[in-house]
Each structure stands twice: as structure tokens, then as C-alpha cells.
Amino acid sequence: MAESEYKVKTIEWQGDEVVMIDQRLLPLEEKYIHHRTWQEVAESIRTMVIRGAPAIGVAAAMGMALAAIQSPADSYEELKRDLDTAAEGLFATRPTAYNLGWALEQQKQLYAEPDEVEAIRERLKQRSQEILDEDIAMCRAMGEHAAPLFPAGARILTHCNAGALATAGYGTALGVIRSVFARDPSIHVFVDETRPFLQGARLTAWEREQEGIPCALITDNMAGYFFKKGEIDAVVVGSYRIAANGDVANKIGTYTVSVLAKAHGVPFYVAAPTSTVDLGVPDGDAIPIEERDAAEVTHFHGNACAPSGVAVRNPAFDVTPHENVTAIITEVGVHREPYVESLAEAKKGK
Amino acid sequence: MAESEYKVKTIEWQGDEVVMIDQRLLPLEEKYIHHRTWQEVAESIRTMVIRGAPAIGVAAAMGMALAAIQSPADSYEELKRDLDTAAEGLFATRPTAYNLGWALEQQKQLYAEPDEVEAIRERLKQRSQEILDEDIAMCRAMGEHAAPLFPAGARILTHCNAGALATAGYGTALGVIRSVFARDPSIHVFVDETRPFLQGARLTAWEREQEGIPCALITDNMAGYFFKKGEIDAVVVGSYRIAANGDVANKIGTYTVSVLAKAHGVPFYVAAPTSTVDLGVPDGDAIPIEERDAAEVTHFHGNACAPSGVAVRNPAFDVTPHENVTAIITEVGVHREPYVESLAEAKKGK
Numbered sequence: 001m002a003e004s005e006y007k008v009k010t011i012e013w014q015g016d017e018v019v020m021i022d023q024r025l026l027p028l029e030e031k032y033i034h035h036r037t038w039q040e041v042a043e044s045i046r047t048m049v050i051r052g053a054p055a056i057g058v059a060a061a062m063g064m065a066l067a068a069i070q071s072p073a074d075s076y077e078e079l080k081r082d083l084d085t086a087a088e089g090l091f092a093t094r095p096t097a098y099n100l101g102w103a104l105e106q107q108k109q110l111y112a113e114p115d116e117v118e119a120i121r122e123r124l125k126q127r128s129q130e131i132l133d134e135d136i137a138m139c140r141a142m143g144e145h146a147a148p149l150f151p152a153g154a155r156i157l158t159h160c161n162a163g164a165l166a167t168a169g170y171g172t173a174l175g176v177i178r179s180v181f182a183r184d185p186s187i188h189v190f191v192d193e194t195r196p197f198l199q200g201a202r203l204t205a206w207e208r209e210q211e212g213i214p215c216a217l218i219t220d221n222m223a224g225y226f227f228k229k230g231e232i233d234a235v236v237v238g239s240y241r242i243a244a245n246g247d248v249a250n251k252i253g254t255y256t257v258s259v260l261a262k263a264h265g266v267p268f269y270v271a272a273p274t275s276t277v278d279l280g281v282p283d284g285d286a287i288p289i290e291e292r293d294a295a296e297v298t299h300f301h302g303n304a305c306a307p308s309g310v311a312v313r314n315p316a317f318d319v320t321p322h323e324n325v326t327a328i329i330t331e332v333g334v335h336r337e338p339y340v341e342s343l344a345e346a347k348k349g350k
Numbered sequence: 351m352a353e354s355e356y357k358v359k360t361i362e363w364q365g366d367e368v369v370m371i372d373q374r375l376l377p378l379e380e381k382y383i384h385h386r387t388w389q390e391v392a393e394s395i396r397t398m399v400i401r402g403a404p405a406i407g408v409a410a411a412m413g414m415a416l417a418a419i420q421s422p423a424d425s426y427e428e429l430k431r432d433l434d435t436a437a438e439g440l441f442a443t444r445p446t447a448y449n450l451g452w453a454l455e456q457q458k459q460l461y462a463e464p465d466e467v468e469a470i471r472e473r474l475k476q477r478s479q480e481i482l483d484e485d486i487a488m489c490r491a492m493g494e495h496a497a498p499l500f501p502a503g504a505r506i507l508t509h510c511n512a513g514a515l516a517t518a519g520y521g522t523a524l525g526v527i528r529s530v531f532a533r534d535p536s537i538h539v540f541v542d543e544t545r546p547f548l549q550g551a552r553l554t555a556w557e558r559e560q561e562g563i564p565c566a567l568i569t570d571n572m573a574g575y576f577f578k579k580g581e582i583d584a585v586v587v588g589s590y591r592i593a594a595n596g597d598v599a600n601k602i603g604t605y606t607v608s609v610l611a612k613a614h615g616v617p618f619y620v621a622a623p624t625s626t627v628d629l630g631v632p633d634g635d636a637i638p639i640e641e642r643d644a645a646e647v648t649h650f651h652g653n654a655c656a657p658s659g660v661a662v663r664n665p666a667f668d669v670t671p672h673e674n675v676t677a678i679i680t681e682v683g684v685h686r687e688p689y690v691e692s693l694a695e696a697k698k699g700k
Contacts, residue, residue: 027656027657028654159571190663192571193545193647193655193656194571195543195545195569195570195571196569198650198655198656201647201648201655201656202655202656205656205657205660206656206657208660209657209659209660214661215660215661216661216662216663217647217648217656217660217661217662217663218647218662218663218664219545219546219570219602219603219647220545220569220570220571220603221509221542221544221545221570221571221602221603221606222602222603222663222664222665222668223606224603224605224606224609224668225602225605225606225665225668226663228605228668228669252569252571252572252575253569253570253571253572253574255574255575255578256571256573256574256575256606256610259574259609259610259613260606260609263609263613297543297551297567297568297569298551298567300650300651300653300655301650301653301655303650303651303652303653304378305543305548305551305552305650305651306377306543306548306551306552306555306556306567307377307555307556307559309559310551310555310558310559310565310567311564311565311566311567312566312567312568313540313566313567313568313572313576314568314569314572315572315575318572318574318575318578319578
């Protein structure tokens with residue numbers, strides 16, 4: 001469906017290969033990596049060739065399909081064993097992203113009952129393509145729901161990359177911005193560079209260039225300056241996992257932005273599909289936070305920018321408490337406090 | 351005096367040359383630049399070979415002495431004209447740092463009245479060395495005043511580099527931390543990397559290594575995470591200029607840290623000599639904020655990290671309102687609200 005409109009191909013099937021753009025090299029290089037095994041997909045998720053919760057979900061679903069294709073099994077039992085191994089390996093790659101587990105569950109349901117191995121192989125591949133197509137449709141729906149929330153000429157801050165690259169092709173937070181921009185070309189976007197991985201500088205700024213949305217790139221620590229000067233009217237970010245009470249895990253630095261937004265009376269919106277909402281965790285304290293390698297902080301593109309051997313902390317995510325969240329936008333609609341009720345309703349509505 | 355105790359030589363006279371460590375190359379390279387003219391000093395201030403308000407003040411004072419040495423003048427009038435030109439050129443390098451203008455005023459007083467050219471030359475050089483020596487003494491005094499403010503085992507966040515490299519040799523904020531550490535080796539320091547110039551990652555982390563103070567380097571956007579987890583007990587930062595009402599201009603990102611500190615009930619201290627206090631500006635709105643080159647944001651230690659041509663905002667400083675400042679520590683003592691009174695008192699006491 002609509003993904004062909006977008007110049008950015010995050011992930012797609014080419015024959016029996018899963019092809020991803022290497023997001024670590026953007027914007028300096030556009031290189032595509034071909035995956036023939038679930039192990040290769042797991043490695044690409046782990047090393048952030050692909051990132052963004054919805055995109056990770058699609059990658060995991062496709063990884064399961066690859067596992068089915070690569071498995072030499074000719075009995076249901078053998079295939080199930082290979083697929084369970086793949087599911088476990090894929091699940092272990094990124095602990096915070098809920099869509100990862102959600103997508104794996106989607107695939108597991110398709111081989112829960114004994115069936116012909118070839119039928120299961122086809123079903124997993126087909127379902128992974130559906131998850132990709134559905135993701136784009138959900139992102140577009142979020143954009144439609146969210147667009148009326150923004151005033152004319154809105155100056156919008158976003159953090160990290162919740163764009164086409166973070167999803168199957170349209171974007172959650174950046175999808176919302178695209179939808180607002182389609183109605184009102186006078187908007188302006190502040191893009192946090194988003195250290196340490198620089199998803200904002202490298203990916204969001206690059207996507208924005210493809211789409212022609214006016215923006216200014218800033219370092220993360222400049223957001224406060226522009227809030228104080230009254231130059232930011234709204235914030236919109238994506239999410240890796242949303243707890244039942246509306247607490248939002250997202251890329252490190254999101255919490256700080258939410259504190260700034262609250263201190264300056266600026267609305268703070270989260271855009272994410274219902275597949276990011278985890279009713280199984282009551283609040284943010286129960287969301288596992290991944291700590292990543294120190295080298296992400298001490299190096300940039302392989303070049304050291306700190307004394308060797310310096311101690312580092314590198315939490316990849318933080319939790320924004322629901323009190324700081326003005327509304328959560330899913331493909332179902334716009335949800336507000338009390339989130340315990342509105343999110344449960346949204347998941348049911350799905 | 352005491353600067354020989356510190357391994358870091360920020361700036362010093364060697365014969366008739368002013369020698370600075372090139373802070374742009376640290377920590378990867380320890381290279382010293384020799385300056386024979388005030389124009390070379392001005393260029394080094396502008397390009398941030400040397401940075402930090404007190405260090406810039408010392409450099410400007412030495413630059414004036416170089417101007418006197420390099421001037422072929424043999425009459426007072428000719429020398430005065432050359433020195434006024436140098437003062438103007440040096441003043442234009444960094445608009446936010448108040449110590450710059452303060453140090454130039456110190457030197458201008460020494461040639462305000464007609465005198466023998468050789469006597470003026472000697473006086474300017476001698477005074478520049480005094481400013482350096484006084485700076486170290488003031489930093490030590492700040493440390494003594496501030497140390498009792500910190501609880502045992504304090505976990506202290508600092509932003510940018512207000513260390514030996516930012517001063518003549520001991521540090522303002524980092525000097526305070528040194529003094530606390532001398533009494534209590536169980537403290538722990540969080541170092542914000544401080545994009546875009548990475549003074550935290552490159553300079554503070556490097557100085558800390560020289561001194562053996564336990565620290566963890568984090569990206570700027572991680573501070574909120576650690577505030578929320580209750581892992582930060584106090585903040586201490588330096589300043590480029592303090593207004594009469596206690597509003598504090600400092601490296602970009604300081605304001606955000608102050609908002610986080612306030613939201614989490616954590617004390618926020620500013621350490622700066624009285625030469626940073628500008629009673630001539632009533633509040634932070636009147637402090638000029640320098641915007642620097644886009645390349646600082648789009649590049650990371652010389653390597654591109656954003657699409658070429660992307661629009662950038664790059665304010666080098668922000669203003670923390672006095673309401674967010676728990677206390678200001680100068681060489682005179684610890685000053686609190688109302689700052690209009692306590693800072694005027696401090697300047698008088700000087």
C-alpha cells in the first residue's frame with residue numbers, strides 16, 4: 001500500500017531476503033543490508049542498523065519468517081523448535097521496545113497449532129508484510145487524529161527519530177508532523193540531535209530534508225533555551241513502551257523535554273500505535289531500561305571524544321511519567337487522563 | 351603561587367610569549383600554542399583554543415601586555431593608540447564573557463594617565479600575571495566557602511568545564527568539587543558531555559582523570575534520568591556573566607539543568623569570582639548571548655553528523671533565572687536571595 005509514496009525504505013522483502021537501510025551510516029551513506037537469516041536480523045536490531053519500536057517490530061516479524069524459510073525442518077515439531085529458538089533470540093535483542101514482543105507474539109500464534117510446514121512458512125512471511133502495511137496505515141491514522149491538536153504555524157519540538165525510519169514508512173511523531181505540515185506548511189520543527197546515537201541529527205534531519213519540512217537542528221541541551229524564549233508551541237515524540245497508567249518509555253532525554261514542557265506550559269504529545277501500549281506493566285518503574293555500550297558516549301563514528309577509560313553511564317531510554325503527558329495519540333484516537341481507562345479502552349477498540 | 355601544584359597549565363608567560371594549551375584538541379592531543387601578538391591571542395579566544403570566562407580574562411590581560419610589547423611606539427600617545435586598538439579587538443571576540451571586559455578595564459587603568467612607554471609595558475605584563483595569580487587564589491577561596499554546602503558522599507552534577515582549564519589553574523565549579531573531594535573522597539561526579547563543543551567529555555573528564563576524582567560521563571540529555579532516580583544531590587556550575595539580580599549566563603544547557611534541579615528539589619550552586627558579576631546589567635535579558643557557527647552542531651569533533659545544509663540554531667549560552675539558583679559562591683563568600691543586595695555587597699567587599 002501507501003509506503004511507495006515515501007522515499008525512505010526502512011525495511012522490505014526482496015524475494016526471500018529482508019533488506020534494511022543501514023541507519024548507522026545515514027545521512028553520510030545510503031547503504032542497504034540484505035538478511036537471509038533470523039540471526040542476521042537479530043544482529044541488525046541489536047546494533048541499531050534498524051531502530052524505532054515499530055520498525056523493530058516489523059523486523060522481528062520478518063526475522064521469524066526468515067527463520068521459517070531457513071529451517072530445514074520437514075515436520076511441524078522440528079519447525080516449531082527452530083521458530084521458538086528464533087523468537088527467543090530476537091526477543092533478547094532490545095529489552096525496552098514493546099513492539100518487539102508484540103510482533104513475535106503475532107507470529108507465534110500462527111504456528112501455535114500443528115500444520116503443514118510449508119503453510120506455516122507462507123503464513124509467517126505474509127503476516128510480516130501485513131504488519132508492515134498495517135504499521136503505515138496506523139501511522140497515517142495517528143497523523144489524522146493528531147493534526148487538529150496543533151495551532152496554526154505551530155513550532156514543534158521533536159526528540160530522537162520517530163519518523164519513516166523508525167517505522168515501516170510514515171512515522172509516529174514525525175508522521176504526525178507530516179500530517180500537520182500537509183495541512184499547514186507554515187509550521188516549523190525543532191529537531192533535538194539526540195545523543196548519543198544522534199538519531200535526530202542523522203535521521204530526523206535527513207527525513208525532513210526529503211520531505212521539505214522547515215526545521216532547525218539543535219543540540220539536546222538547547223531545548224530549554226527555546227522553551228524559555230517562547231519559541232516552542234508543542235512537543236511530539238514517539239515511544240518504545242507505554243505502561244497501563246500512561247507512563248512513557250522513550251529515547252533518553254525525552255523525560256527532560258517533558259519536564260521543560262511542563263515548566264513552560266507547553267503541551268507534550270506522544271504518538272505511538274496501540275501495539276506499543278503494554279497493559280501488562282502497571283507503571284514506568286516496571287519497564288526494563290536498556291543500558292548500552294560506553295563507546296556510544298565516548299566515541300562518535302569511531303572517533304574518540306573523551307579520555308580513554310573514563311567511566312560512563314549510558315541508559316538508552318527514560319520514563320516520562322503520565323502527569324507530564326498531555327495526550328497519547330494512537331491509531332484509535334487521542335487519549336487523555338485517566339490513561340488507565342483511556343488506554344485500556346484503546347486496546348479493546350483495536 | 352600555587353598553580354604549580356596543578357598539572358594543567360591553561361595559560362602562562364614564557365619569556366615574552368603567551369603559551370596556551372589548545373583546548374580544542376584535548377584530550378586526544380596536548381599541544382601548546384605560542385602567542386607573540388594580541389591578534390593571535392584574540393584569534394585563540396575566538397576559536398576557543400582557550401575558553402571559560404576567567405581564563406578568557408587572563409588571556410585578554412596578557413593579550414594587552416603583548417600589544418604593549420609588540421607596539422613600536424616610543425611616545426605615550428602612540429602606545430595608547432595601539433593599546434586601545436588591541437582592547438577593542440580583544441573585546442570583540444566573545445560577547446557573553448564578562449571577565450573579558452573586566453580584565454581589559456584593569457589594563458586600561460594602567461595606561462589611563464601619561465607615563466613612560468617602557469613603564470607601561472612592564473606594568474601591563476606584571477598586572478596580567480597578577481590577574482592569573484589572583485584568579486587561582488579566588489578559586490581556592492570559593493572552594494573553601496563552598497565545601498561545607500555539600501553533604502557527605504555527595505553525588506554532584508556539573509555542566510561544561512569550569513575547571514583548571516576554564517581558569518588560571520584551579521577552577522570555579524570544578525575547583526569547588528576539588529575542595530569538596532579533598533575533604534570527602536567518597537563524592538561522585540556526573541559530568542555532562544556538553545554539546546556542541548564537548549567541554550565536559552573532553553576537558554572536565556580529562557581534568558578529573560588528572561585529579562582522580564570519581565566520575566561518570568553522561569550525555570546532556572541523561573541528566574534528567576539520574577535526577578529522577580534520586581542519584582544527584584547537588585549541582586555546581588560556573589558562569590560567564592552574572593546580572594545584578596542573580597540571573598546567571600552560562601554554557602548552553604545550564605538552564606535546563608536548573609529546571610531539572612528545581613523540579614527534583616536539588617540545590618543548584620553557581621561558583622564564579624566577583625569579576626564575573628556585572629552590576630551594570632539589571633537582569634539576564636540584558637546579557638548578550640553569542641550564537642556560534644552551525645558547523646559546531648552539524649559536526650562532531652570534525653566529523654559530519656547531519657545532512658549538509660541543514661538549518662541550525664547554535665546559541666552558545668543561556669540564562670538561568672535567579673529563582674533557580676540556590677546560592678552563588680564567590681571568593682568573598684556564599685551569597686543568597688535577594689541577590690540584588692548580596693551581590694552588591696560582595697562586589698563592595700572586594
